[in-house]
Amino acid sequence: xxxxxxxxxxxxxxxxxxxxxxxxxxxxxxxxxxxxxxxxxxxxxxxxxxxxxxxxxxxxxxxxxxxxxxxxxxxxxxxxxxxxxxxxxxxxxxxxxxxxxxxxxxxxxxxxxxxxxxxxxxxxxxxxxxxxxxxxxxxxxxxxxxxxxxxxxxxxxxxxxxxxxxxxxxxxxxxxxxxxxxxxxxxxxxxxxxxxxxxxxxxxxxxxxxxxxxxxxxxxxxxxxxxxxxxxxxxxxxxxxxxxxxxxxxxxxxxxxxxxxxxxxxxxxxxxxxxxxxxxxxxxxxxxxxxxxxxxxxxxxxxxxxxxxxxxxxxxxxxxxxxxxxxxxxxxxxxxxxxxxxxxxxxxxxxxxxxx
Amino acid sequence: xxxxxxxxxxxxxxxxxxxxxxxxxxxxxxxxxxxxxxxxxxxxxxxxxxxxxxxxxxxxxxxxxxxxxxxxxxxxxxxxxxxxxxxxxxxxxxxxxxxxxxxxxxxxxxxxxxxxxxxxxxxxxxxxxxxxxxxxxxxxxxxxxxxxxxxxxxxxxxxxxxxxxxxxxxxxxxxxxxxxxxxxxxxxxxxxxxxxxxxxxxxxxxxxxxxxxxxxxxxxxxxxxxxxxxxxxxxxxxxxxxxxxxxxxxxxxxxxxxxxxxxxxxxxxxxxxxxxxxxxxxxxxxxxxxxxxxxxxxxxxxxxxxxxxxxxxxxxxxxxxxxxxxxxxxxxxxxxxxxxxxxxxxxxxxxxxxxx
DNA sequence: TGTTAGCACTCTCACCCATCGAGTGCTAAC
DNA sequence: GTTAGCACTCGATGGGTGAGAGTGCTAACA
Numbered sequence: 001x002x003x004x005x006x007x008x009x010x011x012x013x014x015x016x017x018x019x020x021x022x023x024x025x026x027x028x029x030x031x032x033x034x035x036x037x038x039x040x041x042x043x044x045x046x047x048x049x050x051x052x053x054x055x056x057x058x059x060x061x062x063x064x065x066x067x068x069x070x071x072x073x074x075x076x077x078x079x080x081x082x083x084x085x086x087x088x089x090x091x092x093x094x095x096x097x098x099x100x101x102x103x104x105x106x107x108x109x110x111x112x113x114x115x116x117x118x119x120x121x122x123x124x125x126x127x128x129x130x131x132x133x134x135x136x137x138x139x140x141x142x143x144x145x146x147x148x149x150x151x152x153x154x155x156x157x158x159x160x161x162x163x164x165x166x167x168x169x170x171x172x173x174x175x176x177x178x179x180x181x182x183x184x185x186x187x188x189x190x191x192x193x194x195x196x197x198x199x200x201x202x203x204x205x206x207x208x209x210x211x212x213x214x215x216x217x218x219x220x221x222x223x224x225x226x227x228x229x230x231x232x233x234x235x236x237x238x239x240x241x242x243x244x245x246x247x248x249x250x251x252x253x254x255x256x257x258x259x260x261x262x263x264x265x266x267x268x269x270x271x272x273x274x275x276x277x278x279x280x281x282x283x284x285x286x287x288x289x290x291x292x293x294x295x296x297x298x299x300x301x302x303x304x305x306x307x308x309x310x311x312x313x314x315x316x317x318x319x320x321x322x323x324x325x326x327x328x329x330x331x332x333x334x335x336x337x338x339x340x341x342x343x344x345x346x347x348x349x350x351x352x353x354x355x356x
Numbered sequence: 357x358x359x360x361x362x363x364x365x366x367x368x369x370x371x372x373x374x375x376x377x378x379x380x381x382x383x384x385x386x387x388x389x390x391x392x393x394x395x396x397x398x399x400x401x402x403x404x405x406x407x408x409x410x411x412x413x414x415x416x417x418x419x420x421x422x423x424x425x426x427x428x429x430x431x432x433x434x435x436x437x438x439x440x441x442x443x444x445x446x447x448x449x450x451x452x453x454x455x456x457x458x459x460x461x462x463x464x465x466x467x468x469x470x471x472x473x474x475x476x477x478x479x480x481x482x483x484x485x486x487x488x489x490x491x492x493x494x495x496x497x498x499x500x501x502x503x504x505x506x507x508x509x510x511x512x513x514x515x516x517x518x519x520x521x522x523x524x525x526x527x528x529x530x531x532x533x534x535x536x537x538x539x540x541x542x543x544x545x546x547x548x549x550x551x552x553x554x555x556x557x558x559x560x561x562x563x564x565x566x567x568x569x570x571x572x573x574x575x576x577x578x579x580x581x582x583x584x585x586x587x588x589x590x591x592x593x594x595x596x597x598x599x600x601x602x603x604x605x606x607x608x609x610x611x612x613x614x615x616x617x618x619x620x621x622x623x624x625x626x627x628x629x630x631x632x633x634x635x636x637x638x639x640x641x642x643x644x645x646x647x648x649x650x651x652x653x654x655x656x657x658x659x660x661x662x663x664x665x666x667x668x669x670x671x672x673x674x675x676x677x678x679x680x681x682x683x684x685x686x687x688x689x690x691x692x693x694x695x696x697x698x699x700x701x702x703x704x705x706x707x708x709x710x711x712x
Numbered sequence: 713t714g715t716t717a718g719c720a721c722t723c724t725c726a727c728c729c730a731t732c733g734a735g736t737g738c739t740a741a742c
Numbered sequence: 743g744t745t746a747g748c749a750c751t752c753g754a755t756g757g758g759t760g761a762g763a764g765t766g767c768t769a770a771c772a
Contacts, residue, residue, distance in 0.1 A: 153709075354508060403745090715770105717769090730755105
């Protein structure tokens with residue numbers, strides 16, 4: 001046994017892998033520490049419980065399992081799950097029937113709307129019995145596609161800014177001046193802005209706005225509105241993530257490990273913090289691959305009891321969003337990974353229409 | 357004592373009211389059943405604990421207090437809170453400093469934007485240590501103010517619909533036809549729609565769209581887009597509430613009565629159900645007054661352990677929204693009511709600018 | 713040399729029981 | 743009408759105990 005200590009993370013023989021797998025899958029379904037006898041009874045291992053015990057001890061040495069206390073069964077560690085995900089199992093693809101059903105549902109909902117992302121989150125939550133997360137695809141830098149101004153009352157107008165990838169920003173602008181604002185004037189202002197700012201980013205828009213002539217009444221208003229547009233673009237570019245849609249946080253609450261709710265409360269707090277999610281999503285979006293963060297692998301301490309599985313979608317260099325799930329570390333990884341892969345693939349495919 | 361049984365909800369004498377008040381206020385701060393001795397010690401009642409016990413027994417007969425078990429102190433019932441709110445205490449207005457601070461914060465945030473309602477929810481949550489709720493003011497029936505179309509690719513356009521009170525709806529429309537769609541064509545279509553649909557509701561828009569000539573290519577597209585617009589307006593009118601912003605659900609989770617989390621989970625489920633909130637908000641918006649729903653007064657069983665305090669804001673007959681808080685029945689009613697009143701009053705005042 | 717049976721050992725969990733104390737309701741005196 | 747006194751109730755606390763699950767080790771076995 002001492003020999004094994006020397007290779008704590010080396011390749012495991014087939015039998016050890018089978019047993020690790022059995023422990024994890026048993027634990028995932030029962031949420032109870034797994035004993036050697038239970039493994040022999042429920043999985044056809046072909047060896048006695050004593051042998052299984054020896055191997056369990058080795059796996060514990062290697063840091064893949066632990067012991068809540070002496071007389072309890074084994075529980076996977078975060079490293080155990082990691083090894084399981086990377087070397088033992090493959091993602092289980094979503095059944096074809098479910099795939100069809102989901103495609104159908106996405107077809108029913110208004111294309112690329114808010115409901116779309118809600119649906120993604122809801123779907124993920126339902127399929128994995130965890131919390132589902134989805135962010136709209138966000139361009140790296142905003143490009144103005146169109147500006148529109150609608151009079152609200154004599155001094156205020158609603159500014160509508162359409163960005164290249166379909167996002168819309170709205171703001172109320174106050175227009176100071178001696179006279180009441182007419183919609184006709186606003187149309188002129190909007191026309192001017194559309195002409196000068198078409199396809200601008202922050203930098204080019206700034207230059208264009210500087211060129212407006214303060215003495216001309218229409219250009220003067222255009223300048224004010226333009227300054228507001230710049231502010232909106234700046235805010236937009238600065239945020240890594242515009243919004244995160246989530247669903248099924250209740251699913252996570254139902255897991256027995258969160259019965260005390262203290263831990264989960266912290267998770268909720270962390271999720272309310274957009275900066276953190278933004279950062280995480282940013283890192284996933286950049287990588288281009290599915291990312292799995294298991295328990296304590298997460299730098300945030302609040303998240304040490306949960307696992308995040310996130311996958312990007314969209315077009316690298318243009319607009320990227322993320323979908324994923326959040327659940328207890330004790331989750332069915334093959335299914336969750338398969339589901340997240342499918343949904344991100346689907347979003348990818350559907351969003352492609354926009355860039356065709 | 358038997359005499360008192362005959363008038364269970366009749367007017368209470370001053371001393372009984374003072375004791376009910378003391379029980380409630382003590383219970384609100386300690387979350388522990390209140391005993392007769394504790395009342396004598398902490399509130400200058402001028403009588404002995406035995407006398408207090410007699411009165412507590414009367415209050416219990418009247419249904420205003422209960423007993424978790426024989427040897428425990430008293431706990432207010434929902435009726436107890438109701439009586440307290442209606443006959444014993446008045447709302448405590450928010451301190452002037454706080455009022456100023458909040459006004460300032462609202463001034464900082466983009467007018468009537470999504471952030472605005474988030475701020476309302478956050479403010480309410482922070483001031484009352486409960487969950488804060490806010491819905492944007494929603495007009496009774498949608499009126500079209502402006503239609504805009506922006507080409508996304510050769511077959512798709514982004515439809516932007518601005519409604520009279522400032523709401524914006526977006527959709528992607530697919531335009532079938534032999535030729536690729538040009539932005540110039542879309543501008544013509546949008547122009548036509550703006551001309552014919554200005555200030556329409558569902559009914560008048562339908563008539564106008566029926567009048568389009570299918571043989572003219574621009575009108576044909578306008579008709580397709582118009583049909584989509586009708587669908588959007590229908591959805592909009594059908595929903596009593598467009599969106600509910602909430603914040604501070606964690607505050608409620610922290611209350612000792614929800615430590616087990618089972619009850620709270622149900623509350624969360626109920627809140628996720630928009631139909632329910634819509635209905636509630638609808639009833640409040642119509643009434644024009646602040647509405648307090650204490651525990652089991654709520655028809656939904658899940659909400660039997662929480663109290664809702666909701667107040668409408670906006671212009672009756674035009675657009676109405678609701679702000680409020682959700683907390684455990686054991687909450688500080690005078691402060692919560694004062695806070696909700698202030699915030700709804702502030703929203704009212706600010707929103708008035710839009711209709712000036 | 714790996715596998716297995718057997719067994720002592722450890723530790724948690726559920727249960728019981730006694731004790732404590734907070735708080736009540738009632739009675740009798742003031 | 744108020745109060746002191748007192749018996750009584752009942753949850754909470756804590757120690758003690760037995761059952762059971764599961765381990766680790768040893769020695770025998772193939």
